[in-house]
Amino acid sequence: MNKRIFLDPLFKNNPVSILALGICSALAVTVKLEPALVMALSVTLVTGFSELILSLLRNTIPNRIRIIVQLVVVATLVILVDLILKAYSWQISKQLSVFVGLIITNCIIMGRIEAFALINKPFPSFVDGIANGLGYGMILVAVAFFRELLGSGTILGHHVIPGNWYVANGGFYENNGLFLLPPMALIVVGLIVWIFNAKNDKKVWNK
Amino acid sequence: MRALEKRIEKIVEKIKPAFSKGGRFAFLHSTFDAFESFLLVPGTVTRKGSHIRDCNDLKRVMIVVVIALAPCLLFGMYNTGLQHFLAMGPRSELPGFFSLFWYGFLKVIPLVIVSYAVGLGIEFTIAQIRGHEVNEGYLVTGMLIPLIVPVTIPLWMLALAVAFAVLIGKEIFGGTGMNIWNPALLARAFLFFSYPAYMTGDKVWIDGFTGATPLAAWSEGTVLTDTHSWTDMFLGFIPGSVGETSVVCILLGAVILIYTGVASWKIMISCIAGAALTGLLGDLPVHYHLVMGGFAFGCVFMATDPVTSPQTETGKWIYGALTGALTVTIRLFNPGYPEGMMLAILLMNTFAPLIDHTVVAINVKRRMKRIAAHG
Numbered sequence: 001m002n003k004r005i006f007l008d009p010l011f012k013n014n015p016v017s018i019l020a021l022g023i024c025s026a027l028a029v030t031v032k033l034e035p036a037l038v039m040a041l042s043v044t045l046v047t048g049f050s051e052l053i054l055s056l057l058r059n060t061i062p063n064r065i066r067i068i069v070q071l072v073v074v075a076t077l078v079i080l081v082d083l084i085l086k087a088y089s090w091q092i093s094k095q096l097s098v099f100v101g102l103i104i105t106n107c108i109i110m111g112r113i114e115a116f117a118l119i120n121k122p123f124p125s126f127v128d129g130i131a132n133g134l135g136y137g138m139i140l141v142a143v144a145f146f147r148e149l150l151g152s153g154t155i156l157g158h159h160v161i162p163g164n165w166y167v168a169n170g171g172f173y174e175n176n177g178l179f180l181l182p183p184m185a186l187i188v189v190g191l192i193v194w195i196f197n198a199k200n201d202k203k204v205w206n207k
Numbered sequence: 208m209r210a211l212e213k214r215i216e217k218i219v220e221k222i223k224p225a226f227s228k229g230g231r232f233a234f235l236h237s238t239f240d241a242f243e244s245f246l247l248v249p250g251t252v253t254r255k256g257s258h259i260r261d262c263n264d265l266k267r268v269m270i271v272v273v274i275a276l277a278p279c280l281l282f283g284m285y286n287t288g289l290q291h292f293l294a295m296g297p298r299s300e301l302p303g304f305f306s307l308f309w310y311g312f313l314k315v316i317p318l319v320i321v322s323y324a325v326g327l328g329i330e331f332t333i334a335q336i337r338g339h340e341v342n343e344g345y346l347v348t349g350m351l352i353p354l355i356v357p358v359t360i361p362l363w364m365l366a367l368a369v370a371f372a373v374l375i376g377k378e379i380f381g382g383t384g385m386n387i388w389n390p391a392l393l394a395r396a397f398l399f400f401s402y403p404a405y406m407t408g409d410k411v412w413i414d415g416f417t418g419a420t421p422l423a424a425w426s427e428g429t430v431l432t433d434t435h436s437w438t439d440m441f442l443g444f445i446p447g448s449v450g451e452t453s454v455v456c457i458l459l460g461a462v463i464l465i466y467t468g469v470a471s472w473k474i475m476i477s478c479i480a481g482a483a484l485t486g487l488l489g490d491l492p493v494h495y496h497l498v499m500g501g502f503a504f505g506c507v508f509m510a511t512d513p514v515t516s517p518q519t520e521t522g523k524w525i526y527g528a529l530t531g532a533l534t535v536t537i538r539l540f541n542p543g544y545p546e547g548m549m550l551a552i553l554l555m556n557t558f559a560p561l562i563d564h565t566v567v568a569i570n571v572k573r574r575m576k577r578i579a580a581h582g
Contacts, residue, residue: 172363174404176402177401177402178397178400179401
């Protein structure tokens with residue numbers, strides 16, 4: 001049971017590629033791999049712990065005001081993450097700018113709290129949160145990997161494409177500027193969705 | 208000629224069984240079919256009442272466009288040589304016509320070969336995987352792409368752009384006839400945003416020599432009327448992408464397209480009108496806008512693409528006028544992009560279905576009113 005809770009959000013019900021949630025930040029923070037990794041980690045922690053806390057509270061929250069309670073919990077966690085980032089990695093915090101704050105409105109978090117945490121026990125909820133965060137992060141990292149590699153010729157800031165390949169040094173290669181622009185991020189996400197749909201069995205759509 | 212035809216027919220008939228169902232190469236059926244209908248007029252006829260009284264299929268329509276492009280291609284080759292030698296030495300030391308043409312020929316042909324090899328390779332592969340016939344659309348796209356890029360573009364970049372245009376621009380939507388954007392322009396847009404240094408027109412000329420195209424020079428503040436004669440720009444003896452420079456050759460192509468009914472004259476006329484009217488807003492004389500950059504080429508060969516332009520007759524007027532107006536607007540008011548034709552056509556391609564929908568909806572409304580009035 002717990003194994004499925006963990007694995008489903010990674011592949012069969014991936015929040016980005018199957019449910020099409022959280023696309024916005026997937027386009028915005030994936031120019032470089034490093035911010036994408038930090039973003040993925042932040043979202044994973046926030047989803048995991050907010051689901052855990054709200055699952056603990058689930059029997060005491062009045063149904064009518066549940067959204068506002070959820071927002072309070074999520075916002076608290078996001079502010080914590082934001083402050084930690086500002087304290088320990090100022091550069092990345094600056095690169096991520098508003099997108100850390102916008103984790104509050106990330107559809108994945110609200111969706112999973114509503115759909116899972118409020119009707120399940122704390123531990124499965126925690127696992128579900130972490131797994132959804134990882135499913136989101138997986139796509140983020142994949143997109144950022146290709147965008148950084150092809151757009152800037154680096155991975156995590158290290159040059160991986162040999163210097164003498166570049167035209168400036170007498171070679172033939174040039175970095176592809178389109179990968180630094182948001183449209184290409186959308187196209188890369190689209191290609192990943194394509195792969196997922198081709199791999200997933202088609203029952204998902206025929207149901 | 209007749210004998211050659213007979214011989215081709217015989218060969219095709221002979222190898223046909225191997226590619227038909229149950230044959231040894233049955234899995235290559237769609238490839239064989241593509242070559243057969245390319246070489247010979249298809250012999251199949253409709254069983255029930257036929258609606259078409261012509262043997263022209265899509266493939267032959269596409270070939271008409273390729274023929275219409277031939278003047279631009281040939282002139283492009285000559286002009287490539289001419290511009291190269293003009294850059295290298297004084298006008299008095301120009302070699303003869305044939306060596307100019309030959310120089311350009313050797314520069315341009317690799318672009319054409321790469322474009323067709325990559326594009327058709329992808330088309331054939333996808334047709335095999337999906338098990339349908341090979342789409343004919345690439346015959347034209349493959350010729351358009353080399354004509355709208357600078358001749359200096361590295362071949363691997365061109366190959367990448369072609370693959371992008373065919374896969375992302377066309378096949379994902381379902382192949383020829385289903386694409387939203389003109390695939391050739393998409394290839395150019397890919398190059399334009401990916402490798403701007405190779406595309407912007409301020410250093411597109413050959414072998415180390417950097418000379419700006421008139422359009423690029425103008426966007427950087429040169430007064431064009433002083434430096435370039437309109438006649439030169441009209442005839443095409445200026446630097447620029449391979450096929451876009453000579454308006455004369457483009458007009459020749461336009462005559463072929465309009466005479467055969469392949470492209471819509473309404474789009475061409477309204478496009479020119481839209482550009483001319485908007486051009487009045489700037490300082491540059493209007494007739495310069497019409498011969499500068501890719502305007503004429505885009506207007507005749509790209510905006511009129513029957514797949515990506517509106518289908519309704521009123522829609523064509525609106526679409527053409529907006530394309531022309533947008534092109535000049537981008538040229539005049541956007542310092543970032545000197546050339547507006549590519550972006551204007553792609554944007555209007557996006558809106559073509561909306562224009563069609565609106566035209567049809569308005570017509571329906573009008574007729575409903577008429578019915579209501581006459582009870």
